Amino acid sequence: MSNKRKEVVSSITDAASQIKDGMTVAIGGFGAENHPMALVREIIRNGTKNLTVVASATAGLEIDLLIGAGCVKKLFAPYVGQEMYCPIGHNLRKYAESGQIEIWECSEYILYAGLFAAASGQEFFAWRGGVGTSITELNKDLVEFIDPIGKTKKIVAVPPIRPNWALIHVGWSDAYGNGQHLGARFGDRWLARAADRIMVQAERVVPNAVIRKNPFNTTIAYADCVVEVPYGGHPYAAHGFYKEDVDFIQDYVKCSEANRKGDEATWKDYLKRHVHAPKDHYAYLETVGIKKLLDLYTHPIVSW
Amino acid sequence: MSDYSWKELMAVVFAREIKDTDKITSGAHTEIFFAATMLAQKTHAPNMKLQLGGGVTLCNVVDIDIEELPKTSTGYELIRYAESVHDHPDTFLFYGAPGGARYYKEGNDLRNVNHFWFADKFFVGGIQVDKWGNTNMIGLGKPGKFTFRGPGTIGINDIAIGVRDTYAFITAHDKRRLVEKVDFISHPGKKICRENEFYGGGPKWIVTPKCIFDFDPDTLEARLAMLFPSITVEDVKANTGFEVKTAKKVETVPPPSKEELEALRTLVDKTGVLRQ
Numbered sequence: 001m002s003n004k005r006k007e008v009v010s011s012i013t014d015a016a017s018q019i020k021d022g023m024t025v026a027i028g029g030f031g032a033e034n035h036p037m038a039l040v041r042e043i044i045r046n047g048t049k050n051l052t053v054v055a056s057a058t059a060g061l062e063i064d065l066l067i068g069a070g071c072v073k074k075l076f077a078p079y080v081g082q083e084m085y086c087p088i089g090h091n092l093r094k095y096a097e098s099g100q101i102e103i104w105e106c107s108e109y110i111l112y113a114g115l116f117a118a119a120s121g122q123e124f125f126a127w128r129g130g131v132g133t134s135i136t137e138l139n140k141d142l143v144e145f146i147d148p149i150g151k152t153k154k155i156v157a158v159p160p161i162r163p164n165w166a167l168i169h170v171g172w173s174d175a176y177g178n179g180q181h182l183g184a185r186f187g188d189r190w191l192a193r194a195a196d197r198i199m200v201q202a203e204r205v206v207p208n209a210v211i212r213k214n215p216f217n218t219t220i221a222y223a224d225c226v227v228e229v230p231y232g233g234h235p236y237a238a239h240g241f242y243k244e245d246v247d248f249i250q251d252y253v254k255c256s257e258a259n260r261k262g263d264e265a266t267w268k269d270y271l272k273r274h275v276h277a278p279k280d281h282y283a284y285l286e287t288v289g290i291k292k293l294l295d296l297y298t299h300p301i302v303s304w
Numbered sequence: 305m306s307d308y309s310w311k312e313l314m315a316v317v318f319a320r321e322i323k324d325t326d327k328i329t330s331g332a333h334t335e336i337f338f339a340a341t342m343l344a345q346k347t348h349a350p351n352m353k354l355q356l357g358g359g360v361t362l363c364n365v366v367d368i369d370i371e372e373l374p375k376t377s378t379g380y381e382l383i384r385y386a387e388s389v390h391d392h393p394d395t396f397l398f399y400g401a402p403g404g405a406r407y408y409k410e411g412n413d414l415r416n417v418n419h420f421w422f423a424d425k426f427f428v429g430g431i432q433v434d435k436w437g438n439t440n441m442i443g444l445g446k447p448g449k450f451t452f453r454g455p456g457t458i459g460i461n462d463i464a465i466g467v468r469d470t471y472a473f474i475t476a477h478d479k480r481r482l483v484e485k486v487d488f489i490s491h492p493g494k495k496i497c498r499e500n501e502f503y504g505g506g507p508k509w510i511v512t513p514k515c516i517f518d519f520d521p522d523t524l525e526a527r528l529a530m531l532f533p534s535i536t537v538e539d540v541k542a543n544t545g546f547e548v549k550t551a552k553k554v555e556t557v558p559p560p561s562k563e564e565l566e567a568l569r570t571l572v573d574k575t576g577v578l579r580q
Contacts, residue, residue, distance in 0.1 A: 030358050030392060031378030057392055058358050058378070058458060079456040083376050084335065088455045096443075096453035105442070107490075108459030112393045129396075129462035132496040134488035138447055153501055183380050186358060186392045239380045301383050 016042035028168035030186035038232035064089030090256035105138035114161030118194035166195035177223030183239020361386035422466030437493030437507035469508035477512035479545035
């Protein structure tokens, strides 16, 4: 018997290889923030197929990238786009309009209700939002019933959503999988709690003493796997570290729009430049350039 | 040619709607509403409770310098304006203070607090809007076959069940967007909200670049209520895909005053995001 604690730090290659064809994977972050992009790119490099992807409540183009790379079979998402940069993901449109992906139609809270149901071991969670809309018509997993107490109002029963893995980007984590966000947490804690296993990518792996300085701030406790990837959220922002790379995102929007309009060469070239050609995460960062990376740095607003 | 942009006009019109007692949620892709709500806080509604965006940041900007209007609703910079930040699922559970119409009227009677009151006002986008005020963000086509996939419902229907007034909003006024019946409903109109006994009242207005529709209190159908400067009733009728009924008196919305424009440009939108 040993009294030494188990460390869960892993290489990105070993981590991503645990995501197998056909699995259900939750991808954290929100909008243009905190997406586990280094892991997403590694999954694409591995050629992983037929994933069921559970997106964040306001997914950005990280999901659009996975769709455009051919990794996704089914998608749980109330939104895929990038607000003012790109109101609707182009690959989402291309694949949804041609019937190549199945969309589990939901709203933000219907998604959360499914995650709550899984996290708390319930058979379903009840929610009024969605009544009177087309969501229940489009998603046959959702069941409308009449409130058994008041006897008049319609309610939607949302079944559990259980990802095999949740992939979450945090500011830092210790080697035991205690992760802390250094900014907004969005829906990450719910995605993580509903999943069977949690994979954390951290800007920094820090000593356990750093975590113990403020355990109130630990948002993801005891992740199963931790990967250290500085600038691992690029081209999106990581709260407390850097902002989103607008030029890079606009290039993505341009190339994915070309793909939607039938110009597959431009899209394949994009994937080659930013996913397949760089041999690892650091080679990827070199394609971005050190000046750009330093320009994106944000001074911390809040001290933790 | 007017000396203000259409987005500036919208920001001023919405700022005028906002009361000091309001609790307001502003979602994504809404620079106009960021500007409107921040302008209201800085000019006439300093106590308005404001939630900006998906980080669920509760913001008060009365004494805060706005360097540049935020381009996303999720950015780290929003923390500068925040007094409280929550997990996103908390949007629907317990952020901010309890509210509701009766809370304000009879604020000393705790029995009248509606704990689920989400907000007094919320702004709702759409790729289609129909005469009932049903809006569609899901897409065009039929179940199982989209001819156009929209962005998705986001949280609009979750919010609609507990917001007093929503403001449906489309960025172009034509027959493709203003239709007899939407292909899919992401945000139900007044009639459906009433039938389902939601706390929320559904849309108060449909706002387009040409005009504002309100709703007939008896039939709950949209009716032309206000025109934007230089727009005529005929113009609206010719570009709307449903039969346009009009309110007894159709007024023209007063253009932004010199003072309103100056406040907008010096306090909220210094870099001219709304003029791009």
